[in-house]
Amino acid sequence: MMRAPPLRHVFATSVKEAAHLLATDPRAMILAGGTDVVPNLKRRQFAPSLLVSVKRVDALRAIRAVAGGGLSIGAGVSLSDLAVDARFAKAARALRSATAQVATPHIRNVATLGGNLCLDTRCTYYDQNLEWRQAIGYCMKAPKSSGGVALRDKEDCICWVAPQSPKCKAVSSTDSAPALIALGASVVLESKDGERTLPLRELYADDGMAFLTKRGDEILREVVLPADFQHWTSTYWKLRRRDSFDFPVLGVGAALKLGSGGTITDARIALGGVLSAPILVPESATLVGKTLTDDAITAFAELAAKHAKPLDNTDLEFPWRKRVTKVFVANALKELRGDDRASMGRLAERAVVG
Amino acid sequence: MNPTNWNRDPKNSVGKPRRRVDARARVTGQVRFADDLSLPRMLHCRLVRSHVPHAKILGIDASKALARKGVKLVLTGEHFPIAYGVLPVSHDEHPLCNDKVRFVGDPVAAVIATTEEEAIDAANDVVVHYESLTTIATPQEALATPEPRIHTYGDSGNVHKKVHFEFGDVDASFAGAAHVFDDTFFYEGNTHLPIEEHASLAIQDPEGKLCIWSSTQTPHYLHKALAKALAMDPAHIRVIATPNGGGFGGKSDPFNHEIVVAKAALMLGRPVKICLTRLEVFYCHRGRHPIEMRMRTATDKDGNVLALDLQTLLDGGSYGSYGVASTFYSGALQTVTYTIPRYRFRGCRAFTNKPPCGPKRGHGTPQPRFAQEVQLDRIAVKLGKNPAALRLQQLAQPGSLTANFMRIGTIGLGACIDKVVEGSRFRERWGKLPFGRGLGLACSSYLCGAGLAINWAELPHSxxxxxxxxxxxxxxxxxxxxxxxxxxxxxxxxxxxxxxxxxxxxxxxxxxxxxxxxxxxxxxxxxxxxxxxxxxxxxxxxxxxxxxxxxxxxxxxxxxxxxxxxxxxxxxxxxxxxxxxxxxxxxxxxxxxxxxxxxxRPAAPAAKYKGGGVGPSPTYSYSAAVIETQVDPDTGWIHVEHVWVAHDIGRSLNPTLVEGQVIGSVYMGLGEALMEEQVFRRLPPRLSNALVHKIPSILEYKSLTSKDMPDVTTYLIEDPDSAGPFGAKEVGQGPLLPMMPALANSVFDAVGVRVDEIPVTPEKVIRALEAKSKRYGPDEFPTVDWPEPLKVAPPWEGGDGTAQNEKPRKSKIAKDGTRIVTP
Amino acid sequence: MTDDTPRTTVRMTVNGEDVETTFGTHKTLLEVLREELGLTGTKHGCELGECGACAVEVDGKPILSCLLMAAECDGAKVETVEGLMDDARLHPLQEAFADLGAAQCGYCTPGFLMTAKSLLDANPKATRAEVKEALSGCLCRCTGYQQIFDAVLSAADKMGRA
Structure with missing residues (x-):
């Protein structure tokens, strides 16, 4: 049986206490749902000395209105709860579609929003047992001697996906991030020194190892949807081989604010699963002022797909994933235009939930 | 065995659907699988496995592991000088590698400790020194690289086995044919993926004898292997096969870990258990051989087959396993479905530095079945015939001998085809659905037990x-x-x-x-x-x-x-x-x-030529299936809408279980058809010799989930065969076989492209759609230096089942009752 | 596990009975159920959350015991297949699984049963589509799922009528 290495476990009773514990022990790690951390422990991808459980921090499971019209979602809310929450039924449908499609029902019952946003980047060279990684001579993201600490100056620090690359190419595989980036969410981070708020997209960096701009001693405490989120319309399309279990090999979060006559007054299209970070398509703003004609959609989909840089380190071949990026961006926009997904083929039918 | 008329007409429980006798244990969690067993003072074993694909072992330093608290014993190849294997012709495995390692995952040492955690840590402390040898990753590389040899036995270099048969003058048939079809195919390897990871618990029993509980499908072969590898009197060994948490062929070989814990238990006088990790289950493998195939078929103007000419190249992986049988099976059953007047078969199995391939559900036959059924679809399209009609016009005949002397019993195939054609409205709808939607038909046949035992003893098989x-x-x-x-x-x-x-x-x-x-x-x-x-x-x-x-x-x-x-x-x-x-x-x-x-014991086979022992069976089961798919032209995505499957079961002893086997076969066949792949990764050779399993996890080795499984309509055809109990035939394997070709044929009907490779994936569909040839698949069959054929005249050309050009063979009976035949 | 391996004690309710158990802190609920409490009805096929064989019910929801650190279970209410029967009587799901051939090798069965139990407790009138969705975190290599769906729906029907 696969087993985790020896470690200690402690229940924190508040975010503050958890932050203090992280600050005291650099090898301490937050344990929320654990559905991403525990397999990584068993595969020896890292070896924390202490798991700081936030299970008993009730504040992390609150969903509350924010003054001015936004909504704050505690990082500890489970994905199952989010997927059925009526408050996200219309405008924030992207969030429901994304959270309803993470992994499996069992995992969603335990996994948290914060955990999914901080999901370790994935790679078929990295998400393997210690013995397997020994057979490839390890890699940059999990070198032999790391114990979880990346050492870029060691000989075994190669990225096998792109051996010339100075950077690790592990893939951002969170479903909720592209959905929430499209929705314009921000996140609140807390550490023993205080708290800070930043746009969700700025939580990420396109580096498979340092993929979070969050410091190790900071805790992702809450996610905040902006004041006007009810005025948007959104969707999330997920690409994966099977209709359950699988991480996204492409995620398209799309949110539009539509004016009279269907003119786009604001737009955010985000991509996940195509780089080491989820990205907001920079050309999103070019949609503003347009209506969703087939031509406008095709042109935008072409632009958006240029940012997808899939490589040979996930399921399904990467040229195909790139091709589907264009199809999914276009289809997501068509769906927001009001097209029936059933007319878009069988893959489209299962790419969205809710 | 001649069942009486009384038997042929069951009056009591046979034929009635009902819960199985062991159902209650299965739904209460009370079945004791091997890893559920635990004994006082039990120790835990962990294997140290090679992290290099091909190397000489220079030395093993276990001192650090032995110094750890809790570690009781470290075993290495020195403890296991005797080789074993499931087939008498390929005893090429050692419980722990002796001189060299042949794939990443080959076991080199074993650590036995008081807890599994200690064993894991100690195993990581065992240092093995290797001298790397050239990595051989594919059968093509094996053919081109005779040295260094992965094994010192086999037909030549890194070729394990080559066979060549000719039943009648095939070239003459081709010369006189109205049409000749010539296609190449590739079928990727895949694995069983039983949810239960292999586990074994061995003890020295109170009388000092060996007893082992193990998740094995073949306790008898494990018994033989233990006796041989441990040089023990088999009368002092007891093997208890625990109920298997899924087998599918993957637990049919005697395994190194079983022999290792047996040895450790005998040395330490304490119970020793091992439970493999999922990664190790992928290393055990013995699954579907990747096979390159070239199939040439000569037909008359109506599409009736005149002759078949099949070549197969099998990627055997690093050990023999059942591979010699697999090689024969990649050609032996091509003749039992349709009337094939003449037949040539050439098969070659190569060694490569990967986990050994072996028998998986359908053993060696799904690959050439895929080639044959897809090619028949092409023949139908070319000649403007309905694929069902083309098959029905040339079904094999009940009670007949085939060109290669397989004796056929009853054939329910015609009825199977009729059922699925009717259920799917295949005649009305095939070729006429809108672009993007398609129907595909395929048929198959399978053994009801091998007519000849692995160990050729004149003893009962059961x-x-x-x-x-x-x-x-x-x-x-x-x-x-x-x-x-x-x-x-x-x-x-x-x-x-x-x-x-x-x-x-x-x-x-x-x-x-x-x-x-x-x-x-x-x-x-x-x-x-x-x-x-x-x-x-x-x-x-x-x-x-x-x-x-x-x-x-x-x-x-x-x-x-x-x-x-x-x-x-x-x-x-x-x-x-x-x-x-x-x-x-x-x-x-x-x-x-x-x-x-x-x-x-089955009757003696009609095939008396060398190699004719693989393929004969007391009778054969038949299956037919139609698959309906929807294929998205912009992404190549394949959605299976529905499956109709009919199986010639002879007689259904318990229809609840029979139907379960049929649907389970459909499920596993669809997995193979669409996504299951046991594939390997080579790193850039200038940087590394590594050759590793690409996706050794249940997450990345894709199998259908409950949401991916289409609805299945099942038909059971009952045409009792006197060879079977109450007329029953097999059902565990046959219904898997038509899935892969039926899927490929339905993709053709949907979008007009041929994917001549399994699995059929959206990427390949797109490549085929973009190709001028409207096809995706191998362009040519590798050049193999074939031996002279063994020539056997078909029964209708005066043949008697012997080869015209074969030297007489001698046989003797070994001590254990095994008949050893030398050419 | 050595003497200095950190250990944890939890109290939880397992199948309706209070238990207190001490184990290496690195263990998941799966390991504690099987190895400390002897409840081997819960199976494992990957230990990484990729197969669903280890599904049990914790605080009314189906979860994967291989991904849940046992230390997190202090105070939890855990239900396993061993607790599914009502004294000596099979649960309607067990009856239906047995009668309709939903268990072949039986290895994945406990996970399916506990998942289906949670589903029907929460949604006694589940549709076939809802059953498929709820069970989509459990893999079965034997049945092709069809007989499992049939069994869950048949049990739901019987439970509704009872």
Whole structure:
């Protein structure tokens, strides 16, 4: 049986206490749902000395209105709860579609929003047992001697996906991030020194190892949807081989604010699963002022797909994933235009939930 | 074994759908799988596995591991000088590698410690020094690289086995053909993925003998392998096959970890357990061989096959396993479905530095079946015929001999085709659906047990012993192994049917070499037929003893007595009779303690040429399927809408279980057709020698989830075959076979492209759509230096089953009863 | 595991009974159920959350015991297949699984049963589509799922009528 290495476990009773514990022990790690951390422990991808459980921090499971019209979602809310929450039924449908499609029902019952946003980047060279990684001579993201600490100056620090690359190419595989980036969410981070708020997209960096701009001693405490989120319309399309279990090999979060006559007054299209970070398509703003004609959609989909840089380190071949990026961006926009997904083929039918 | 008419017409439990006799244990979590076993003072074993693909072992330093607290023993190849293997012709494995390692995952050392955690840590501390050898990753590389040899035996270089047969003048048929079809195919390897990871627990029993519980499909072969590798008297070894948490062929070889824990238990005098990790299960493998194929077919103007010319190149991986048989099987059953007047088959298996391939559900036959059925679809399209009609016009004939001397029993294939064609409205809809939607038809055939045993002994293939207790309970003993397929239920059902008692009154004891008579194991779809016939014999002997006593008491001829509803009574006057218990007591008082035996051995095959021992079976099952798909032209995405499958079961002993096997086969076949791949990763050679399994996890080795599985309509065709118990044929493997070609054919019907490679993935569909040829698949078959053919005239050309150009073979019987034949 | 391996004690309710158990802190609920409490009805096929064989019910929801650190279970209410029967009587799901051939090798069965139990407790009138969705975190290599769906729906029907 696969087993985790020896470690200690402690229940924190508040975010503050958890932050203090992280600050005291650099090898301490937050344990929320654990559905991403525990397999990584068993595969020896890292070896924390202490798991700081936030299970008993009730504040992390609150969903509350924010003054001015936004909504704050505690990082500890489970994905199952989010997927059925009526408050996200219309405008924030992207969030429901994304959270309803993470992994499996069992995992969603335990996994948290914060955990999914901080999901370790994935790679078929990295998400393997210690013995397997020994057979490839390890890699940059999990070198032999790391114990979880990346050492870029060691000989075994190669990225096998792109051996010339100075950077690790592990893939951002969170479903909720592209959905929430499209929705314009921000996140609140807390550490023993205080708290800070930043746009969700700025939580990420396109580096498979340092993929979070969050410091190790900071805790992702809450996610905040902006004041006007009810005025948007959104969707999330997920690409994966099977209709359950699988991480996204492409995620398209799309949110539009539509004016009279269907003119786009604001737009955010985000991509996940195509780089080491989820990205907001920079050309999103070019949609503003347009209506969703087939031509406008095709042109935008072409632009958006240029940012997808899939490589040979996930399921399904990467040229195909790139091709589907264009199809999914276009289809997501068509769906927001009001097209029936059933007319878009069988893959489209299962790419969205809710 | 000649079942009587009485047998052919079951009156009691046979044929009625019901819960299996072992269902209750299965739904209460009370089945004791191997890893559920635990004993006082039990130690845990962890194997140290090679992290290099091909190397000489220079030295092993276990000092650091041995110094760890809790570590009791470290074993290495030095403890295991004797090789073993499942086939007598390829005893090429050592429990722990002796001189060299042949793939990433080959076991080099074993650590035994008081906890599994300690064993894991200590195993990481064992240092092995290697001298790397050239990595051979593919059969093409193996053909081009005779040195260094992965093994020092085999036909030549890194070629394990080459075979060449010619049944009739194939070239002449091609020369005179109206049409010639010539296609190349590739079928990627895949693996069984049983949810249960292999586990074993060995003890030195109180008498000092060896006892091992293991998740094995073949306790008898494990018994033999333990005796050989440990140089022990087999009478001092007991193998208990625990119920398998899924087998599918993946637990059919004796495994290194089983022998290792046995040795450790004997050395330490304590129970030693091992449970493999999922990664290690991928290393055990023995799954589907990747096969390159070239199939040439000559037909007349109506599409009737005149001759078939098949070449196969198998990627065997690093050890023999069942591979020689797999090589033969990649050609042996091409003739039993349709009338093939002449046939040439050339097969080659190469060694590569990957986990060994072996038998997976359908063993060696799904690959050429895929080629044949896809090519038939092409023939139909080319000649403007409906694919169903093309097949129906040339079905093999019941009771006939094929070109390669396979003896066919009943054939329910025509009825199978009719059913699925009708259910799917194939005649009306094929070729006429809108672009993006398609129907595909394919058929297949499979063995009901191998006609010849692996070890050529003139001994029964299956034995059943019955104990008839005064309480009325009947205990049936048989070496067959319950791997989930329901063989325990088959045994209880047959005994109950004949004795007229409920199946739940029969206790079954199976898969225990210390208690049960030998059955060769749960593989090659042999158990229902072979164990079933042995059970009939044993039960009829018991029935006859009881009938004699009861008849005397009742004054009714024994032949007129009926056994039903726990009574024994006169067929002419059911009121004249007695209870089962009274009859049993009367018989025990007349004959003494009641017990009977039955056994089964198939008739000698008609194929007498060398190599003709692979393929013969007491009878063959047949299946047909239609798959409807929707294919998205912009992404190539394939959605299976529905599957219609018909299976020629001969007779359905318990329809609930039969239907489960059919749907389960459809499921596994669709997985192979669409996504399952055992594939490997080579790193850039200038940087690394590595050759690793690309995706050794249940997450990345993709199998269908509950949401990916389409609805299935199942038809059972019952045309009892006198070779089978109550006429029953196999069902565990056959219905898998038509799935892959039916899927590929339906993709063609949907979007007009041929994907001549399994799995059929969206990426390949897109490539085919973009290709000028509207096809994706291998362009050519590799050049193989084939040996001279063994020439056998087909039966209708005066052949007698022997080869015209074969030297006489000598055979002798070895000490253990094995017949050793030398060419 | 050595003497200095950190250990944890938890109290939880397992199948309706209070238990207190001490184990290496690195263990998941799966390991504690099987190895400390002897409840081997819960199976494992990957230990990484990729197969669903280890599904049990915790605080009314189906979860994967291989991904849940046992230390997190202090105070939890855990239900396993061993607790599914009502004294000596099979649960309607167990009856249906047995009668309709939903268990072949039986290895994945406990996970399916506990998942289906949670589903029907929460949604007694589940549709076939809802059953498929709820069970989509459990893999079965034997049945092709069809007989499992049939069994869950049949049990739901019987439970509704009872």
């Amino acid at each position: 034995g059943v012993q019955l104990r008839l207790d005064r309480s009325g309970e009947v205990t049936a003993f048989c070496g067959a192994t319950e791997i989930g397929q329901g063989s325990d239920d088959v045994l209880a059902n047959i005994v109950a049917e004949i004795l007229g008692i409920p199946p739940f009154d029969v206790r079954v004891v199976t898969g225990d070499t210390g208690l049960t008579p030998v059955d060769l194991g749960s593989y090659s779809s042999r158990v229902t037929l072979m164990m079933g016939n042995a059970a009939i014999q044993a039960a009829e002997r018991a029935r006859d003893l009881i009938a004699k006593s009861a008849g005397e008491k009742l004054g009714v001829p024994a032949s007129r007595l009926v056994f039903a509803n726990k009574r024994v009574f006169d067929a002419q006057d059911p009121n004249v009779g007695m209870t089962w218990l009274e009859a049993l007591h009367r018989a025990e008082s007349d004959h003494g303690t009641l017990g009977t035996v039955g056994s089964y």
